[in-house]
Amino acid sequence: MDDPSFAAAARIRVVLVGTQHPGNIGSAARALKTMGLSRLSLVAPERYPHADASALAAGADDVLAGASLHDTLAEAVADCRLVLGCTARSRRIALPEQGPREAAATLLAEASAGAEVALVFGRERTGLENDELQLCHGAVHIQANPGYSSLNLAAAVQVLAYELRMAWLAGAGPAAVAPDDAEHEHERxxxxxxxxxxxxxxxxxxxxxxxxxxxxxxxxxxxxxxxxxxxxxxxxxxxxxxxxxxxxxxxxxxxxxxxx
CATH class of the missing domain: 1.10.8.590 (Helicase, Ruva Protein; domain 3)
Structure with missing residues (x-):
């Protein structure tokens, strides 16, 4: 996502909700930068700013410095047209579910069409709450080992950031808007x-x-x-x-x- 002529990456934000360990914020910033992403939003982190976040950013200080802070998830995604929540399966909140690869293509396609989009991650121990899931259009589920599915927050961010970069390199972004659609976008x-x-x-x-x-x-x-x-x-x-x-x-x- 390094092509400066293409603004899709700038419309993709990663939102961390209620992060409990500040080191995960820094590691998430690093995960984003390695894949060419830069938009990080933090919703009510338990401890931030924090030295651990800065230390684990490891060169992604610009992503960390540019992170926006919000009191609620609704505030963080207010201008978004697509919000996907990365979560374990929920029986109480039925959401359309995608895997990381499909979700990355969906997010990039929407961003390529001019929409602000968000990928949301919940708390390390409890994930996203039901009222937060209700703010999402769909869910993203990482198919981890069912015998040991405990995936670190920053690792989960890295998985999705990698899939977003692969979608870009595969051309999913530029193909998202057909020429005729782009010409008439202002009419819709x-x-x-x-x-x-x-x-x-x-x-x-x-x-x-x-x-x-x-x-x-x-x-x-x-x-x-x-x-x-x-x-x-x-x-x-x-x-x-x-x-x-x-x-x-x-x-x-x-x-x-x-x-x-």
Whole structure:
């Protein structure tokens, strides 16, 4: 990913959530730089800045110095159009799952088309929490030895960074946007950002409450399924505006009917 004329790599960020060992932050920065990546975002690390992070960066000090700090994952990926979470399989949060190679090609294709994308890694001991997984469009699962699947955080970052570089060298990036698509990209509505989708989900939850959709049942299960449905649909910005307009009218009618 060293071609300065191609900006896809600059649109790919790696997000570390709740990192417990500062050395892993430095090692992750090193893993990214060795594969030509530079975007690192840190969400609520337990200890950072820290000397161990600087020591284990081992020459990737520029990646470490450029890392952005955030309080929440939602804040870190607010402008992203694709978010993939690297995680063990979850039975509670059903996400479309890809292996590292397929995920790398998907991320690079989206970045090549002009989208900001994120690859998210969770805590060393517990990984990503359920509410964080719900912010992801899909999951990435590394097929480790089932008898000993404990993969170090920085090692997992290295695996995905390597696959991203291999996808680039194989030409997945330049092939992602066909010439005709590139010429007419400005004519199409851009995919909705993560922040726009979260705004839709917030208004959807309020509307379902306003029309008494849940009938006394806990709303969490329905909202999880609806989030999955809309994230899988990959809505564009015009579609989000349309849906929010419909929800606004539904809320207005609920008020007129005396539900609120």
């Amino acid at each position: 509505d851009q995919p909705a950002t993560h922040a726009q989708m979260e705004g839709l989900f917030g208004q959807l939850a309020e509307t379902l409450d306003a029309i008494d959709f849940h009938k006394g049942r806990a709303p969490e299960s329905a909202m999880r399924k609806l989030r999955r449905l809309f994230l899988r649909s990959r809505l564009d910005q015009r579609e989000v505006r349309l849906l929010r307009g419909i929800l606004a009218d539904a809320q207005r009618m609920a008020r007129l009917a005396g539900f609120q």
